[in-house]
Amino acid sequence: MSDAVYRDPTAPVDARVHDLLARMTLREKVGQLNQRMYGWDAYRRTPGGGFELTDALRAETDRFEGLGALYGLQRADAWSGVDHGSGPGAEDAAALAELVQRHVVDRSRLGIPALFVEEVPHGLMALDGTVLPVNLAIGATWDPDLYERAAAHAAAELRARGGHVALVSALDIARDPRWGRTEECFGEDPYLAARLTTALVRGMQGTGTGFAPDKAPVVLKHFAGQGATVGGRNSAESELGWRELSEIHLPAARAGVRAGAAAVMAAYNEVDGMPCSGNRALLTGLLREDWGFDGLVMADGLAVDRLARITGDKVSAGALALNSGVDLSLWDEGFTHLEEAVERSLVSEKTLDAAVARVLRLKFRLGLFERQHPAARPPAGGTELSKEVARAAVTLLRNDGVLPIGGNLSRIAVLGPQSATTAHQSGDYTAPQRPGTGSSVLDALRRLAPPGLEIRHAPGCTLTGTDLSGIPAAIAEAAASDLAVLVLGGSSARTSGTGFDANGAARNAVSEMTCGEGVDLAELRLGAAQYALLEAVVATGTPTAVVLVQGRPHVVPDTAPALLTAWYPGPWGGEAIAEILLGLAEPAGRLPVSVPRSAAQLPVYYNHKDTEYGGYVDGSAEPQYSFGHGLSYTSFEYGEPRTTRTAVAVDVTNTGERYGVSVVQVYLRRLITPTWPRTLELCAFEGVGLAPGERRTVTLALAPEDLGGDAVEIRVAASAGEALRARGQSFTAPDDTPL
Numbered sequence: 001m002s003d004a005v006y007r008d009p010t011a012p013v014d015a016r017v018h019d020l021l022a023r024m025t026l027r028e029k030v031g032q033l034n035q036r037m038y039g040w041d042a043y044r045r046t047p048g049g050g051f052e053l054t055d056a057l058r059a060e061t062d063r064f065e066g067l068g069a070l071y072g073l074q075r076a077d078a079w080s081g082v083d084h085g086s087g088p089g090a091e092d093a094a095a096l097a098e099l100v101q102r103h104v105v106d107r108s109r110l111g112i113p114a115l116f117v118e119e120v121p122h123g124l125m126a127l128d129g130t131v132l133p134v135n136l137a138i139g140a141t142w143d144p145d146l147y148e149r150a151a152a153h154a155a156a157e158l159r160a161r162g163g164h165v166a167l168v169s170a171l172d173i174a175r176d177p178r179w180g181r182t183e184e185c186f187g188e189d190p191y192l193a194a195r196l197t198t199a200l201v202r203g204m205q206g207t208g209t210g211f212a213p214d215k216a217p218v219v220l221k222h223f224a225g226q227g228a229t230v231g232g233r234n235s236a237e238s239e240l241g242w243r244e245l246s247e248i249h250l251p252a253a254r255a256g257v258r259a260g261a262a263a264v265m266a267a268y269n270e271v272d273g274m275p276c277s278g279n280r281a282l283l284t285g286l287l288r289e290d291w292g293f294d295g296l297v298m299a300d301g302l303a304v305d306r307l308a309r310i311t312g313d314k315v316s317a318g319a320l321a322l323n324s325g326v327d328l329s330l331w332d333e334g335f336t337h338l339e340e341a342v343e344r345s346l347v348s349e350k351t352l353d354a355a356v357a358r359v360l361r362l363k364f365r366l367g368l369f370e371r372q373h374p375a376a377r378p379p380a381g382g383t384e385l386s387k388e389v390a391r392a393a394v395t396l397l398r399n400d401g402v403l404p405i406g407g408n409l410s411r412i413a414v415l416g417p418q419s420a421t422t423a424h425q426s427g428d429y430t431a432p433q434r435p436g437t438g439s440s441v442l443d444a445l446r447r448l449a450p451p452g453l454e455i456r457h458a459p460g461c462t463l464t465g466t467d468l469s470g471i472p473a474a475i476a477e478a479a480a481s482d483l484a485v486l487v488l489g490g491s492s493a494r495t496s497g498t499g500f501d502a503n504g505a506a507r508n509a510v511s512e513m514t515c516g517e518g519v520d521l522a523e524l525r526l527g528a529a530q531y532a533l534l535e536a537v538v539a540t541g542t543p544t545a546v547v548l549v550q551g552r553p554h555v556v557p558d559t560a561p562a563l564l565t566a567w568y569p570g571p572w573g574g575e576a577i578a579e580i581l582l583g584l585a586e587p588a589g590r591l592p593v594s595v596p597r598s599a600a601q602l603p604v605y606y607n608h609k610d611t612e613y614g615g616y617v618d619g620s621a622e623p624q625y626s627f628g629h630g631l632s633y634t635s636f637e638y639g640e641p642r643t644t645r646t647a648v649a650v651d652v653t654n655t656g657e658r659y660g661v662s663v664v665q666v667y668l669r670r671l672i673t674p675t676w677p678r679t680l681e682l683c684a685f686e687g688v689g690l691a692p693g694e695r696r697t698v699t700l701a702l703a704p705e706d707l708g709g710d711a712v713e714i715r716v717a718a719s720a721g722e723a724l725r726a727r728g729q730s731f732t733a734p735d736d737t738p739l
Helices: 013-023 026-032 055-064 093-107 135-141 144-160 180-184 190-205 242-249 251-258 280-290 314-324 334-343 349-366 382-393 441-448 471-479 528-539 573-582 720-725
Strands: 043-045 051-053 069-071 115-119 165-169 218-223 263-266 296-299 395-399 411-415 454-458 483-489 544-549 562-565 636-638 647-654 660-672 681-690 695-701 711-717 729-731
Touching: 013 349, 026 055, 026 334, 026 349, 043 093, 051 093, 055 093, 093 115, 115 349, 135 144, 135 180, 135 190, 135 382, 144 165, 144 190, 144 382, 165 190, 190 218, 190 242, 190 251, 190 681, 218 251, 218 280, 218 296, 242 251, 251 263, 263 280, 280 314, 296 349, 314 334, 314 349, 334 349, 382 573, 411 441, 411 471, 441 454, 441 483, 441 573, 454 471, 471 528, 483 528, 528 544, 544 573, 636 660, 647 660, 647 681, 647 711, 660 695, 660 720, 681 695, 711 720
Parallel strands: 069 115, 115 165, 165 218, 218 263, 263 296, 411 454, 411 483, 483 544, 544 562
Antiparallel strands: 043 051, 395 562, 636 647, 647 695, 660 681, 660 711, 711 729
16 A cells, blocks of 8 residues: 555645545544543553553554554553653653554554644643643733743643643633632633633644644643533533623634634533533534634543433443534543444444544644654753743732842741642642752742841641641741741642542542642632631731742732732742742732632622622622732833724833833723623733833734724723723724824
């Protein structure tokens, strides 16, 4: 078959797909749609330090005379059980991938390679992979260009190690922070998420039709509405109408499709009673027919089998998913029975062929038939890039003048359960780190503090539990110091004692785990001892700066003079935090979510419907800190905005004595609409860095198709809370007058 069209790298991709598809048996076609194995079951370490293939891999490739895709060959964590003693590191991961691929190609009658699919939630989830801050921290940067660079680095690492396809959370919108996966969201706003999703696709995939050796097709997770489950409970039901879905939960996906995303992953939740993996109106009617998406749709782990609750058995569940628009399974049994489903006329072979063609097309676009080994070395600079993102995400929420740490101090006390550890800085979906990787807040402060500044330490308490025995030592250190830096927060770190569901979600929270997939909270409180520690330290009278390391907004009393959040900043986040505290870097982060006063307030997102959104009899309905909020060590003044329907310009002046960054935010208020409008909608933003006394005109483009309607109002402010109070400029007809 050396003259076969599909073997010709100069032939058009569609011609190669058509030729190969015509040569395949029904069994081989079904095999291309199955992604059954956990990748870590495909190999084992040999006594000599190399790798050997397992009987499990051989059985899987024998089953369908090949392998469509393999998930998680590089994955390492408590669920997989892979660590530095058993899994592939940077030095031998590519060799393992080549070993597995060679076996797959040799076992395939037609020489069809497999797709190697890996988790890249905040950097490649593999041993020695660069760990980036979590998505919520990415959202806090409000910097798509920075994220595009970070995404490009992650893709290059993936490809250098022999991986092909990146699974990345991007589409979930954080509407209820009780949800344990809030850390995987860019924030509560669809426009911010859309901008960052576009940056993600461009960074990982590039802009061409093929993929460069350092670029990777991205699977955008999760389509759609997974952030809207009732009560913030993972995989619970949702109560979404099509308008809410379209306005809040679909814009990021639409942006990703427009940017050329290679694939999306169907979510677990249902929309209007039908789970996404079986929702033809969503996957075919909207995604393919209305949006023109011609890429791949992957099911989430075991989601196809869940459809048997509707169809009655797993054979018909697989047929429902395929007929609805799913192309590639993930660990489920339903797709293994597609040959039987075709024979029983539950699904047509034409529908099956269309799905197979999409899988094959991606393999041809990646060039897998021409090369089955990586073509580049792992890129350098990952640590510095991780620090840069972490630094940009640190958000100063309150400051009564105690920060930055001044040169007149002689002693500071660094306290709290997050102060001296890196274990809880990285969030869920993080591979084990080598000893010595990263920097805690304490280590970084000791290294970066000016000469003569003594730094004392006491943890005070643990992240969870009620043990108060360490608090007296922390009080003593605080009382004897000029400033207390109190580092509190949560943890998504999994351990070997964590119980796991079949799809990898935590079945039970163990040790200090308070966030992550499967770890939902009824309250938004930190561990009880952390509140006792905060109260005791503040009561000493020593000025206190509270630092939060967290995967969701937690409720923290406004008792300390300064408060900042770093989200989960990654292993090197301690250095970024220390630089901000010491004034070596300027706080530039802005909130990607509203911070509630209590869980009883929820929801508190800013873009609610424009009704009389009053308070409660027993408290306020307004958030503690609004979406977009963030302070600097300097001050800014905004001039009067000059607005048309295509752009808005505003003069921004640094009125303080330090360099600083302000994020100019443009909000839209619809005055007359055919359906009930929202109070405000973010429609543009741009960060601007200014020297003391510097003034600059910032011009932000507005998309006319996003404005719509006959009467709108534009407001420019530094946060959603300020925008609510700002005076807007109204339009009643198109206006393109130059600014």
